[in-house]
Amino acid sequence: MLKYLLILPLCIASVLEVLSKEEILRKPISLVYFYAPDCRFCTDVTPAVDYLSSIYNHNVNFQIVKVNGRKLKPLVQLFEVASFPTLKIYDNDKKSVTTYSGDRLIDLIDDFIAKHSDAQADLTNAITRVHSLTSLEQLNDLAAAKGVVIAFMDSTTPEWKHMTRPFHYFQELAQQNPHLAFATAELNKVDSKVVREFRVSNSPSLVFYDGQTVGVLGTFSANEVVDDEQTIRFTNLLTSKSIGTWFSNLAELQTHADEAEYVDTILLKPGMNAMAHSAKDFEEDIEGQYEQLLGKISL
Template identity: 25%
Template sequence: MRISSAVSLAILAATVMFMGVAPGAAAADSGVKVLTLENFKDVINQKFVLVDFYAPWCGHCQNLEPEYEAAAKMLKEDETIQLAKIDCVAEKEICKSYEVGSYPTLKTFREGVPRDYKGTRKSDGIVSYLKKYAAPLVIILTVETLPAFAESERVVVVAVLPANDPQREEIDKIARYYRDEFIFGVVEEHPDVKAPAVVLYKKFDEGKNILEGEITDAKLVSFVRANYLPTIDEIGATNYAHYMDASIPLAYLFYGTTDQRDKLKEGFEAVVKEWKGKVNFVYLDAQKYGAHAANVGLKEDWPAFAVQDVNTAEKFPLEQNNEPLTVERIKQHISDIVAGIHKAKVKSEAVPESNAENVKIVVAYTYEEIVHDKEKDVLIEYYAPWCGFYKRLAPIFDELGALYKGSNIVVAKLDATANDLPLSVPFSTSGYPTIKFKKAGTKDYIEYNGERTTAAFISFLEKNAVKKVEVKNDTKKEIRDEL
């Protein structure tokens, strides 16, 4: 979250300077390497590196900094892992080349190859994630080392295969895919099963699952997806990402009190077992995470139930009416979704009766019509009404819209807190405002990362628009966004 005003930023900068520490500078003994254009390539090609792409004014970056430095200190003696950071205000071109669109962005690099970091932002979580990711892709085990390995993490997967078995290639592929989730090992002999086989050890439910027989990519993926998450669990910050990465629908039972949950628990868990491996189920404590209801199309009225397709973000809320939530209704709701009877819910504001303002208003229902119009170049702002940066940009965007009004270049905006994006849109928005440019005749988007002035926007459109429109900008002064 950005500091709300230039005054606050100035006070912060002055305070930091008074303390004798430059904003974003790593403490001398922290182990965090500061990257610049001069050393960036050398560092990311040397070893396994986690890089924090940050901006000095960013509140989230400031919150991350002590956790990041604590993690670096914990790993300081580990020569296989390096934590680093780069100031994206000072090194714009590097950050742009890695498509950094929000701050902080964390990426791991192994021999120069980037990958998005998917762990937590607490020091212990960062350390655990990096140690797991820095380890060999598949760990070679023996009968003697197997027991300790099986107990080393919440979930581990062990393949039982002879040394030169070609099926080990399948294990390598799946291990690479699931590397963020758990670790893989391979052993030639196992006390309980004969090769070829796979054993998934877990510290919940039945303790382990066994896949026997020929190991193929499809069989292994299906086996892992069906078994690596608990049959049912409480969802929260520590495991949310696991469910999002599981690639099968996620069903939420929201509860306001433990009594509400417990009244449904026995029958609900019977439904869970029926759909195991096809749908993941979780309890969600609405006292902590009730605001998530809006993301799946529900009102904050408990108990409630919804299913979300984690691949497409489509949501299927169970209607909240005067009828009480029962296990029977939940069961029928899931069956109707699978049968195609229950359609996904789209969150959208009402279509404006008049849309004649300088900046065209886009809602979910009109997105395809306006933004994906083949004849139009579209510069669109995705905003949150409460965002101070959106409010400061509004007069500039309005001026820009007036200059292009009635032409084949459309200046538009969408309230991202009140409207879903179509499935055809290849991104999601998390920082506001986010500004994208969609070229005429395509559904390809370019993120705008330039200065937020009328002149800068005009220059960008002149360079990128398919439809060439000459405008006369009489505004001589540049109203710069002092972010």
């Protein structure tokens, strides 16, 4: 069974609270969230609805609203709400009410919205604690402020393809650790100076940097897996430094990585073995062709 979503990015404002049936009818289709202030399960759902409201309420024909079921019992009775929390979509054109019955996960509620409306999400309206890293100057500012955990990735990395969505584990880690800065660095967008600074040659990979101490996981070793479990462990164990490779400063990391490029087995940059074999095969092929040519012209 899918877990409930507990942590979400911060949103610009909470979902609109309505006080009457007329406010629900302001737009043709409404997702109505019935909650109660004393409902402990609602504390899990409210951030999800707030987030969805921030990315959907720009639509002309669709809105997300919430109803305090303790105060507005006539609306609770009208929509036949039996418990809290409850999510229902009301279509004023069809005069129909559809009750959501899935797990309390944003992506599933999002699917519910898509199934019963043509509303389009605008993800640029969502606020997140995860920075998009593009420059060395930005990196140094984040590191100096409180230390930063950076995820280096590219658009084809399966584990990180939902990075911009609030249910991604990196987004949750950012919410759970407000004392740290979190950033992603897309290898095709970030300044190459950042990549060179940490000798990054793997994706996905992680770096912790506070302006002095550096911790890395998977940056220059193809033998380390960076998935949800490892990312969470790396972040939660920064103090003990029990996962990853740690250096006192950047110069120490750079020396280690530069020397490791010449080791045959462990820390070669990803692809270097394959490139070396390819180059060797090419050289042998050219040499063979040259011998054949000499034979043909009797030299």
